[in-house]
Amino acid sequence: MRNRMLRIASALTLATVVALSVAVVVAQTPSRPKAPPKTATSTDAAIEASAEAFKKSVELKNFTVPKKPWGEPDLSGVWLTATYTRLQRPQELGDKEFYTEAEAIAEYKKAAESDAEVDPRTVHYDWKEYAMDAWQGGATPNLRTSLIVDPKNGRLPPLVPEAQQRRAAAAAAARERDPAAGVKTFGNLYTRCVLGLGAIPLVRGGMPGADSAATAAGVTAEAFFFQSPGYLTIVMQSNNDVRIIPTDARPHVPGQVRQWLGDSRGHWEGTTLVVETTNFSDPKPATNFLGSTDSLQLVERFTRVGPNTLRYQYTVTDPKTWTRPWSVDTTMPKIDPSLIYEFACHEQNYGLMNVVTGTQIREREGTRDMRGGTFARPPE
Amino acid sequence: MMRIGWTGFSAMVAAVTLAGAVAITGQGQAPAAGRQGGAAPAAGRQGGAAPAAARPAQGGRAEDGKPNLNGVWQALTSANWDVEAHQAEPGPHPEIMGAWGAQPGGMGIVEGGAIPYKPDALKKKQDNLKNRTLVKVTNDPHRFDTGDPELQCFRPGVPRANYMPFPFQIFQNRDQIMFVYEYKGSMRTVFMDKHQEAPVDSWMGWSNGRWEGDTLVIDVTGFNGHQWLDRAGNFFSDTAHVVERWTPRGANHLMYEATIEDPAVYTRPWKISFPVYRRLEANAQLVEFNCVPFVEEMMYAPIGLYNPPNRSSR
Numbered sequence: 001m002r003n004r005m006l007r008i009a010s011a012l013t014l015a016t017v018v019a020l021s022v023a024v025v026v027a028q029t030p031s032r033p034k035a036p037p038k039t040a041t042s043t044d045a046a047i048e049a050s051a052e053a054f055k056k057s058v059e060l061k062n063f064t065v066p067k068k069p070w071g072e073p074d075l076s077g078v079w080l081t082a083t084y085t086r087l088q089r090p091q092e093l094g095d096k097e098f099y100t101e102a103e104a105i106a107e108y109k110k111a112a113e114s115d116a117e118v119d120p121r122t123v124h125y126d127w128k129e130y131a132m133d134a135w136q137g138g139a140t141p142n143l144r145t146s147l148i149v150d151p152k153n154g155r156l157p158p159l160v161p162e163a164q165q166r167r168a169a170a171a172a173a174a175r176e177r178d179p180a181a182g183v184k185t186f187g188n189l190y191t192r193c194v195l196g197l198g199a200i201p202l203v204r205g206g207m208p209g210a211d212s213a214a215t216a217a218g219v220t221a222e223a224f225f226f227q228s229p230g231y232l233t234i235v236m237q238s239n240n241d242v243r244i245i246p247t248d249a250r251p252h253v254p255g256q257v258r259q260w261l262g263d264s265r266g267h268w269e270g271t272t273l274v275v276e277t278t279n280f281s282d283p284k285p286a287t288n289f290l291g292s293t294d295s296l297q298l299v300e301r302f303t304r305v306g307p308n309t310l311r312y313q314y315t316v317t318d319p320k321t322w323t324r325p326w327s328v329d330t331t332m333p334k335i336d337p338s339l340i341y342e343f344a345c346h347e348q349n350y351g352l353m354n355v356v357t358g359t360q361i362r363e364r365e366g367t368r369d370m371r372g373g374t375f376a377r378p379p380e
Numbered sequence: 381m382m383r384i385g386w387t388g389f390s391a392m393v394a395a396v397t398l399a400g401a402v403a404i405t406g407q408g409q410a411p412a413a414g415r416q417g418g419a420a421p422a423a424g425r426q427g428g429a430a431p432a433a434a435r436p437a438q439g440g441r442a443e444d445g446k447p448n449l450n451g452v453w454q455a456l457t458s459a460n461w462d463v464e465a466h467q468a469e470p471g472p473h474p475e476i477m478g479a480w481g482a483q484p485g486g487m488g489i490v491e492g493g494a495i496p497y498k499p500d501a502l503k504k505k506q507d508n509l510k511n512r513t514l515v516k517v518t519n520d521p522h523r524f525d526t527g528d529p530e531l532q533c534f535r536p537g538v539p540r541a542n543y544m545p546f547p548f549q550i551f552q553n554r555d556q557i558m559f560v561y562e563y564k565g566s567m568r569t570v571f572m573d574k575h576q577e578a579p580v581d582s583w584m585g586w587s588n589g590r591w592e593g594d595t596l597v598i599d600v601t602g603f604n605g606h607q608w609l610d611r612a613g614n615f616f617s618d619t620a621h622v623v624e625r626w627t628p629r630g631a632n633h634l635m636y637e638a639t640i641e642d643p644a645v646y647t648r649p650w651k652i653s654f655p656v657y658r659r660l661e662a663n664a665q666l667v668e669f670n671c672v673p674f675v676e677e678m679m680y681a682p683i684g685l686y687n688p689p690n691r692s693s694r
Contacts, residue, residue, distance in 0.1 A: 069443040181689065182686055183685055184677070192676070195670075226558050226569075228450055228552055231450075233560065242565045244560065260670050342583060344582065344583050347583065348523075350519035353680070354519060356680070360684075360688075360689055363689070
């Protein structure tokens with residue numbers, strides 16, 4: 001577990017969003033954060049600590065799940081959803097499902113070091129300056145070579161034809177015009193502060209080597225699990241997205257009630273909380289998770305397997321997107337302290353207007369877009 | 381009273397201190413309802429019935445003997461339009477919104493009737509009212525010199541969140557109590573165990589809580605100063621200090637009281653109070669009200685950022 005204070009301060013900086021006004025944020029912070037722990041300033045120290053925690057969790061046997069006073073297994077605390085482990089297994093690993101312990105640590109080291117290395121000419125944020133890199137926040141190595149465990153090859157199943165057509169149509173429209181030229185057509189729900197990064201499912205995999213930490217492992221990736229009799233409520237640090245999960249086997253809301261985060265229902269199977277989520281909205285012009293539709297269904301399984309480890313499995317089904325369901329099996333480390341801070345994203349969303357204005361200017365000038373294509377100059 | 385299953389000394393203390401307890405326990409609550417499935421220590425006292433599948437507790441007492449506030453609640457007042465007494469009025473756009481957009485009258489929730497503003501602050505309140513539908517989107521803090529934050533789907537702050545016309549849900553355990561409001565899914569955690577000074581200013585403030593007998597007392601500070609109390613422009617500043625008191629008056633209603641102190645704005649502390657009712661529908665639950673997409677056209681169209689520019693007209 002890591003001291004999270006420094007990262008908290010930075011999460012707030014981000015929440016104040018991407019503001020011009022670092023000075024304002026500093027002025028608002030009444031007390032100076034404590035000196036950062038070594039694991040926030042030295043990749044070596046962080047990697048060593050993560051490797052230790054990882055070895056301990058692998059060796060742990062005969063763990064008895066603590067219980068809440070009302071009898072339910074205790075899942076409460078703040079769990080970190082950031083991981084360097086890829087969602088899909090790299091092709092070159094073939095059928096290799098697991099790393100050895102040494103390989104897993106070596107992979108983690110490689111990913112953490114590349115995450116810490118930033119080219120100042122290309123970087124949007126150097127997240128580590130805010131102590132927001134995953135290696136600073138307590139991300140751990142993983143024996144698995146991919147989050148996906150089913151299909152066996154660790155890769156997403158093929159798309160159904162209608163999903164291929166959707167994807168092709170979206171790509172064609174984006175070549176014609178950048179969707180960010182207007183809020184109405186802009187599918188990035190996070191930039192619009194409609195949703196945060198990854199409330200459901202919680203762990204989505206990393207892209208080690210990506211030059212933005214947001215994609216390298218995930219940022220503001222804390223999930224606060226608040227347990228009370230008959231409920232698990234998950235509050236995400238990112239955008240403070242809230243999922244209220246009743247565990248009393250009540251029926252789902254009627255089909256015409258659609259929600260951005262779906263409608264979740266939980267039940268206990270032994271010490272595992274099984275959560276089924278349906279009723280996702282159609283978030284046009286965005287999509288649901290990985291291009292899925294409002295037919296998306298998610299089954300998540302939460303099992304405390306160690307004092308500081310939560311096993312997290314989920315199965316994704318969307319017959320309008322994939323030819324078959326697919327499943328993930330991973331873990332989340334527990335981090336301190338057990339609280340999250342306000343993330344008032346929309347209130348201070350200075351970024352959105354800058355992004356849209358910039359896109360409109362690029363379009364007007366007929367300059368290159370960020371994806372490397374060229375916009376057609378508007379007809380005179 | 382003991383059928384609720386209080387345990388030990390804390391129950392005795394509670395019984396002695398609390399008249400409200402009689403009301404709480406006297407409402408014919410099914411005793412097991414206050415207990416959850418699983419190994420509730422006092423379950424055996426409930427006539428040996430196996431605990432039902434976990435059903436969120438309704439009223440009664442929590443495991444630690446404190447009043448059980450878990451549930452979906454809602455205030456029934458028109459205070460979100462104006463915390464002071466007010467008559468019915470047409471809304472800001474009667475030409476299109478008709479009766480839908482009109483404001484209901486109401487008796488107000490301010491003790492003594494009027495908010496004790498300092499003269500300058502009263503002027504600001506009146507300006508706020510005049511400009512309440514003003515929306516100004518800038519990429520600097522001037523974006524807050526506008527109308528009612530609610531109009532733009534900003535967080536409502538406390539106490540306003542408690543009397544907006546939306547339900548909210550209380551989640552309670554011994555160390556923390558969490559409030560989730562249907563409006564915008566705004567939330568706040570009330571720290572019962574570890575009190576600390578607000579680490580940073582925020583919309584919903586920083587909440588430290590304690591029990592005084594059966595009353596949940598919450599000290600809220602750390603506001604960022606952008607909050608309005610209603611659509612009429614009543615407001616406080618970043619020096620505001622709100623003390624809330626939540627007192628059960630029965631299984632299905634609470635009395636809510638808040639003292640609002642802000643020397644920058646008011647001549648003295650003042651109080652609001654109103655009852656809060658449990659939503660008793662068997663299927664009561666918060667339904668997502670993510671209002672960000674509902675305000676994007678209003679906010680971004682006037683500055684040309686909502687619809688992509690029409691390229692053929694250039």
